[in-house]
Structures are given as structure tokens and as C-alpha cells.
Amino acid sequence: MAEAVNIKRLAQELNISIATVSKALNDSYEISLKTKNRVWTLAKELNYTPNPAASNLRSHKTKTVAVIIPCVANNFFSLSIKGIEEIARQYGYHVLIYQTHENIEAEVAFTNSLLNGRVDGILTSVSSSEYNSEYYTNLVKKIPLVFFDRVYENLDAVKVTTDDYEIAFQATEHLIECGCTKIAYLYGLENLPAGKARFAGYLDALKTHGIAADEQPVVKYQDDEELNLQHINELLREYKPDALFSSIEEFIIPAYCACREMGLKIPDDVKILSFSNLSTAKLLNPSLTTITQPAFEIGREAAKCLFKILNNKQLDDEQNIILKSMLIKRESTGC
Amino acid sequence: MAEAVNIKRLAQELNISIATVSKALNDSYEISLKTKNRVWTLAKELNYTPNPAASNLRSHKTKTVAVIIPCVANNFFSLSIKGIEEIARQYGYHVLIYQTHENIEAEVAFTNSLLNGRVDGILTSVSSSEYNSEYYTNLVKKIPLVFFDRVYENLDAVKVTTDDYEIAFQATEHLIECGCTKIAYLYGLENLPAGKARFAGYLDALKTHGIAADEQPVVKYQDDEELNLQHINELLREYKPDALFSSIEEFIIPAYCACREMGLKIPDDVKILSFSNLSTAKLLNPSLTTITQPAFEIGREAAKCLFKILNNKQLDDEQNIILKSMLIKRESTGC
DNA sequence: AGGCTAGGCGAAAACGTTTACGTAATTAAA
DNA sequence: TTTAATTACGTAAACGTTTTCGCCTAGCCT
Numbered sequence: 200m201a202e203a204v205n206i207k208r209l210a211q212e213l214n215i216s217i218a219t220v221s222k223a224l225n226d227s228y229e230i231s232l233k234t235k236n237r238v239w240t241l242a243k244e245l246n247y248t249p250n251p252a253a254s255n256l257r258s259h260k261t262k263t264v265a266v267i268i269p270c271v272a273n274n275f276f277s278l279s280i281k282g283i284e285e286i287a288r289q290y291g292y293h294v295l296i297y298q299t300h301e302n303i304e305a306e307v308a309f310t311n312s313l314l315n316g317r318v319d320g321i322l323t324s325v326s327s328s329e330y331n332s333e334y335y336t337n338l339v340k341k342i343p344l345v346f347f348d349r350v351y352e353n354l355d356a357v358k359v360t361t362d363d364y365e366i367a368f369q370a371t372e373h374l375i376e377c378g379c380t381k382i383a384y385l386y387g388l389e390n391l392p393a394g395k396a397r398f399a400g401y402l403d404a405l406k407t408h409g410i411a412a413d414e415q416p417v418v419k420y421q422d423d424e425e426l427n428l429q430h431i432n433e434l435l436r437e438y439k440p441d442a443l444f445s446s447i448e449e450f451i452i453p454a455y456c457a458c459r460e461m462g463l464k465i466p467d468d469v470k471i472l473s474f475s476n477l478s479t480a481k482l483l484n485p486s487l488t489t490i491t492q493p494a495f496e497i498g499r500e501a502a503k504c505l506f507k508i509l510n511n512k513q514l515d516d517e518q519n520i521i522l523k524s525m526l527i528k529r530e531s532t533g534c
Numbered sequence: 535m536a537e538a539v540n541i542k543r544l545a546q547e548l549n550i551s552i553a554t555v556s557k558a559l560n561d562s563y564e565i566s567l568k569t570k571n572r573v574w575t576l577a578k579e580l581n582y583t584p585n586p587a588a589s590n591l592r593s594h595k596t597k598t599v600a601v602i603i604p605c606v607a608n609n610f611f612s613l614s615i616k617g618i619e620e621i622a623r624q625y626g627y628h629v630l631i632y633q634t635h636e637n638i639e640a641e642v643a644f645t646n647s648l649l650n651g652r653v654d655g656i657l658t659s660v661s662s663s664e665y666n667s668e669y670y671t672n673l674v675k676k677i678p679l680v681f682f683d684r685v686y687e688n689l690d691a692v693k694v695t696t697d698d699y700e701i702a703f704q705a706t707e708h709l710i711e712c713g714c715t716k717i718a719y720l721y722g723l724e725n726l727p728a729g730k731a732r733f734a735g736y737l738d739a740l741k742t743h744g745i746a747a748d749e750q751p752v753v754k755y756q757d758d759e760e761l762n763l764q765h766i767n768e769l770l771r772e773y774k775p776d777a778l779f780s781s782i783e784e785f786i787i788p789a790y791c792a793c794r795e796m797g798l799k800i801p802d803d804v805k806i807l808s809f810s811n812l813s814t815a816k817l818l819n820p821s822l823t824t825i826t827q828p829a830f831e832i833g834r835e836a837a838k839c840l841f842k843i844l845n846n847k848q849l850d851d852e853q854n855i856i857l858k859s860m861l862i863k864r865e866s867t868g869c
Numbered sequence: 870a871g872g873c874t875a876g877g878c879g880a881a882a883a884c885g886t887t888t889a890c891g892t893a894a895t896t897a898a899a
Numbered sequence: 900t901t902t903a904a905t906t907a908c909g910t911a912a913a914c915g916t917t918t919t920c921g922c923c924t925a926g927c928c929t
Contacts, residue, residue: 296629316586452814593918
């Protein structure tokens with residue numbers, strides 16, 4: 200605060216021009232090693248760091264990326280961020296976080312606020328409330344963008360996702376093998392490819408095993424804890440399913456609570472299986488069979504892609520990176 | 535990207551000077567309402583947003599704050615961030631996130647990288663690995679800083695914390711009332727005021743109830759899952775405590791697992807109580823008695839304080855804001 | 870008429886970098 | 900020896916704002 204240490208100051212003290220200082224700091228080939236060393240040592244001595252605003256204004260590089268997600272207080276996303284941050288640190292980038300809370304207007308507002316050069320690129324996992332691909336069709340032309348997990352399809356952008364269809368298929372088969380025939384589906388992300396793929400995997404598994412898919416009850420996720428609990432209660436009462444397949448983590452608590460309220464034993468009366476990154480899944484009562492996405496890896500991969508793009512490196516052939524989820528069998532499906 | 539829309543462009547189209555445009559955009563009293571309206575409508579029409587780098591460079595305001603925390607993949611911190619972000623949005627600020635992973639060097643490196651005008655202020659919850667107050671003593675003179683939860687004391691900075699001592703005291707009393715006399719302590723954050731306060735509350739509660747405090751076993755947290763599990767196993771085997779008081783969430787899984795491995799029934803053989811923001815605490819097997827900090831509120835309060843400082847508003851008398859935690863009794867302490 | 874005030878606006882400097890271009894000295898090529 | 904190329908550095912413009920200062924006009928008061 201007291202003594203502003205900038206490039207000019209360095210130049211004066213070393214009796215060279217500010218251009219030389221700038222080039223030396225950026226390790227330009229134009230500058231001799233001798234001069235570079237003088238600059239570097241003085242810079243270190245004076246604790247100089249370049250002013251990011253000035254540098255950004257001139258060079259149009261911010262060394263900053265934005266992460267736009269529904270909510271950070273969610274195991275999947277907080278793990279993703281952890282992965283993103285790890286890579287960002289390696290590349291020397293800064294990370295801005297924006298939470299949309301599944302609100303598409305907030306999502307658009309945030310994104311638009313980034314188009315004036317505030318960031319070099321964006322990592323996003325889109326809101327589930329709507330599927331408005333027009334906006335993103337235009338957006339991807341304006342700024343480097345990588346989607347992760349919750350993506351828009353058919354766009355000229357990199358996407359990092361998981362094998363939602365396959366793992367949902369596999370998980371449904373697991374329930375069927377455990378003897379379930381009335382498998383209710385707790386439906387989340389229904390507007391998004393991920394949600395649809397999970398549901399499709401579930402349906403196809405049922406069909407493959409000769410179970411009438413269209414007769415299975417479905418509860419759609421609402422942004423209201425009470426409502427979800429109520430719907431699951433009704434589901435259990437009216438359809439008496441022998442299994443609940445939950446496509447998102449948010450259904451776990453209401454599902455367990457509903458079973459408890461109705462006096463249903465898990466897994467004897469009803470089996471439960473859910474997509475989830477809960478670290479305490481194995482401690483639940485009973486422990487929960489989960490489909491666990493590699494959230495941390497997804498974040499890492501997405502970030503790596505973005506930084507490759509920002510550094511003009513060629514992306515290896517494919518624009519779609521698909522990682523594998525894990526089906527972890529525990530007591531709640533008990534078999 | 536194609537047509538750069540900046541203040542100059544607006545000025546040209548309206549046939550006024552760029553100074554007038556800038557002042558109009560900032561709603562300066564110097565400009566007539568008529569001109570302001572012309573500027574505002576054109577700005578909206580052309581989708582103009584000011585270049586943050588230029589604006590920052592000139593005005594020394596970034597409309598950005600940094601949050602420095604150990605790890606985002608932690609229920610307490612992710613909830614805090616949610617709170618911070620909510621307030622930041624209200625004030626129109628952007629939020630940078632940095633994860634230290636309890637590494638004091640990373641913490642210092644990140645913080646230093648923010649002192650060149652990248653952010654207007656910092657919200658931090660410090661690493662537990664060390665207590666190096668010299669650094670922060672200097673830091674608070676250089677940039678507006680608010681500590682939350684994990685703080686440095688005796689500094690000229692705002693701190694948002696919780697009633698760690700009182701709630702730990704109260705929780706320990708709860709265990710004693712349940713008949714426990716051999717209460718082992720799982721010690722986390724031992725270098726920080728929060729960790730010390732929790733331990734002190736525990737010790738004082740023991741003393742108050744005539745239990746020899748210095749005979750109670752203590753397991754200190756290690757950054758290694760296996761090691762913690764092993765230590766708790768040893769603890770259970772050698773000291774046969776009738777209760778575990780965990781001062782941090784990270785002990786929950788190893789504690790439950792250790793009990794399971796040793797064939798100990800919770801709460802019959804050993805009761806468990808932990809500081810935690812786990813949303814699934816009530817679903818654990820058995821459900822877990824927790825001390826739950828108001829993480830979301832802490833984030834909100836800390837952010838509010840910082841923005842008040844940044845806007846030169848007077849902080850209400852006190853530099854220390856202390857929020858109340860909740861003791862939520864469940865089956866794991868069964869009484 | 871002359872002087873004053875205030876309102877509304879513009880000119881230009883400044884913020885701290887990066888970079889295109891110029892130049893002098895040295896070295897290599899012819 | 901002359902010419903071309905290379906090395907090492909400097910000059911100055913530019914990035915897009917904000918802000919100080921000054922100017923002009925209109926209206927008001929003596």
C-alpha cells in the first residue's frame with residue numbers, strides 16, 4: 200500500500216526501460232540472461248507481482264476461469280470443484296465460483312457477466328430447470344467453454360460426462376437380480392441428457408428382463424423437501440414397490456425417512472439404490488448401495504480440457520470424454 | 535468478439551464524449567437525466583458491459599473477493615461458501631475460491647498472490663497445520679480481511695466464530711448425563727482457537743462433574759484415514775471408553791468403522807457424539823448426535839462484515855461475531 | 870451591462886502492463 | 900571489406916476505463 204512497486208520502479212532502479220523489464224519478467228527471448236537475472240532478483244527482493252488488471256487489459260488474458268454450478272453444497276459438485284481447483288493451481292489459474300441454484304436466469308446472468316473479459320474460459324454444469332440450447336449455441340462461439348456432467352448436446356463444445364445409461368442399466372439389473380419386479384423410479388434431472396440417459400438405462404434394463412417398464416411408478420424431483428417426502432410416502436403406500444431407484448442424491452434422505460415413517464424395512468420390504476457421492480453411504484442405516492460418479496476426476500478432466508483449449512493445444516481427437524461410474528453394492532439392496 | 539462494444543463506441547454513436555458516457559453509466563450528478571437515458575438505452579441495446587480490467591486498473595476496485603479455505607469438499611465449508619456467495623451476489627461481487635488443503639505454504643502463497651489488487655478483500659478460514667500469527671499480523675494491514683470459524687486471535691480483524699467452548703461443554707455434560715465416565719476425545723484443530731476451545735469445554739465439563747479430566751484418552755487427528763482408524767481401534771481396545779467425543783467431522787467414519795470392526799454396539803457399548811454438518815447424520819446407523827455449526831449463517835455473516843468494510847460502513851461496535859451451534863441429540867448417545 | 874453561479878459536458882491524463890517497431894552494436898556471411 | 904543477419908534493448912502506442920480540471924452556456928442578481 201505504501202510504496203507501489205511496479206514495472207516502472209523496477210526499471211528505474213535497474214536503469215533500464217520498462218519494456219525490457221516486462222520482457223525479462225515474461226522470459227522473452229529478446230532479453231539477455233544477464234539482464235533477466237538482474238530483473239528477477241530485484242523483483243523477488245521487492246516482492247513484485249504484476250498488476251493483474253493492467254496485464255489483463257493489455258494482453259486480454261486473465262488467468263482466471265469461472266465455474267458455474269447449481270450449488271456448491273452438494274457432494275458431487277464440491278468434489279468436482281476440488282478437482283478443478285487442483286488442475287487450475289497447476290496451470291496457475293484462478294477460479295471464480297457461481298451458484299445458480301438451478302435457476303436458469305441466474306445462470307444466464309452470471310454467464311453474461313463473464314463475457315466482457317473477466318475470465319478466459321468457463322466450466323459449467325448447467326441448471327436442470329430448463330433446457331435452453333439456443334443460448335448455449337451462441338455462447339460457445341463467444342468464449343471457451345467446457346461442460347461437465349450436466350451438458351448441452353449437439354454443440355461445438357467439449358463435454359465431460361459419465362456412462363449414465365450403462366450404469367443405470369447395470370444398477371437396474373442388480374435390483375432385478377435381487378428379485379425386485381416393482382421398481383419405482385425417483386426421477387431427477389429430467390430435462391437434461393444425464394437424467395434422460397439414466398431413465399433410459401433403467402427402462403431398457405426392465406424391458407430386457409421382461410418387466411413392463413411403463414407400469415413402473417415414477418416420482419419426479421421437486422425443489423421442496425417436504426413435497427418429495429410426501430410423494431415418496433404416497434408412492435410407497437399406493438404402489439408398494441419392492442425397490443426404489445433414485446437418480447439423484449437428493450432423494451436419499453426423503454426415501455429413507457419415508458420408509459422409516461411407513462415402517463418398511465430396508466432391504467427386506469423395499470430395496471434402495473441411488474446415484475450418490477455421499478461419503479457416509481456405507482454408514483447409513485442400512486448402508487446404501489450407490490452409483491458413484493468419479494466427481495473429482497470429472498472436475499480434473501474438464502479443467503484439463505479447458506486449459507488445453509486456452510493454451511491452443513490440440514484436444515485429442517474426441518470432444519466427448521466419458522468416465523465410468525461405479526456401482527457399489529451395500530446392504531440397502533441386500534443380496 | 536466481432537464488434538468490440540466499449541465506451542468509445544457508445545460515445546461515437548451518441549455524439550458525446552467518452553467522459554460523459556462513463557459518468558452517465560456511473561449515474562454521476564454531473565450528467566443530465568436526458569443524456570443518462572440516452573446512454574443507458576443504447577448501452578442496453580448494444581449489450582454493453584464495462585471491461586472489468588480497465589475499470590479495475592483505473593479505479594482500484596475489483597468487485598471481487600477471495601475465499602481461502604482448507605477444502606471445499608467438506609460440509610461445513612461448502613455450506614459456508616453457499617452463504618458467502620449469496621451475500622456476494624446481493625452486493626454484486628464475484629467470488630474466487632482457493633483451497634489450501636491444510637497446507638500453510640499454499641495458504642500463504644495464495645494470499646500473497648491476492649495482494650496486487652486482484653481482489654478487494656479476503657474471507658479466510660485458516661489451515662490447521664500451523665498457527666503462524668506473524669504473517670497475519672502483517673497481512674491485516676494490507677488488505678481487508680475477515681476470518682471465519684478458523685481464526686487468528688488478537689489481530690485487528692473481524693472474526694466470525696461459534697460458541698465452541700460452551701457447546702462442547704454442553705455436549706460433554708450430555709454424555710455424562712447419559713452415564714458416561716470414560717469419555718475419549720478425538721482431537722482436531724489442535725493448533726487453532728476453535729480446537730482448543732472445544733477441548734477446553736470438554737475438559738471443564740468433566741471437571742465440573744468430578745471426572746478426572748487428565749485420565750481421559752485423546753486421539754489426535756492425522757491427515758491419513760487409515761491412521762485415524764487404527765488409532766481409534768487402539769483406543770477402543772486399550773482404554774475401553776464408554777463414549778467418543780469427536781471434535782471434527784472427519785472422525786465420524788473411522789469411529790463408526792472402528793466400532794463395527796470391534797463389534798461394539800453404539801450406543802450400548804460406546805456412545806458417539808461429533809461436531810458435524812453432515813446432512814445424513816440422522817440416517818446413520820445409528821443416527822448420530824451432532825454439534826452442528828450454523829455454517830451457512832457463518833458464511834453469510836462473514837461476507838456481510840467484509841462488504842460493510844469494503845463499503846466503508848461502520849461495523850456495529852463488535853469485531854467478534856459469535857454464532858450459536860446446536861446440539862442435536864440422536865441415537866448414538868441414546869438417552 | 871457586467872459579474873456570478875451552476876449545470877452540463879469535453880479534453881486529457883492516468884492506471885500498469887504488453888507489444889509492434891525502431892535502432893545500435895555485434896557477429897556472421899559473402 | 901562490405902553486407903546481411905542477429906542480438907539486446909528502447910520508444911511509444913495501446914488496452915478501456917475513471918477522474919480532474921476547465922470550458923461554455925444560460926440564467927440570475929446587482
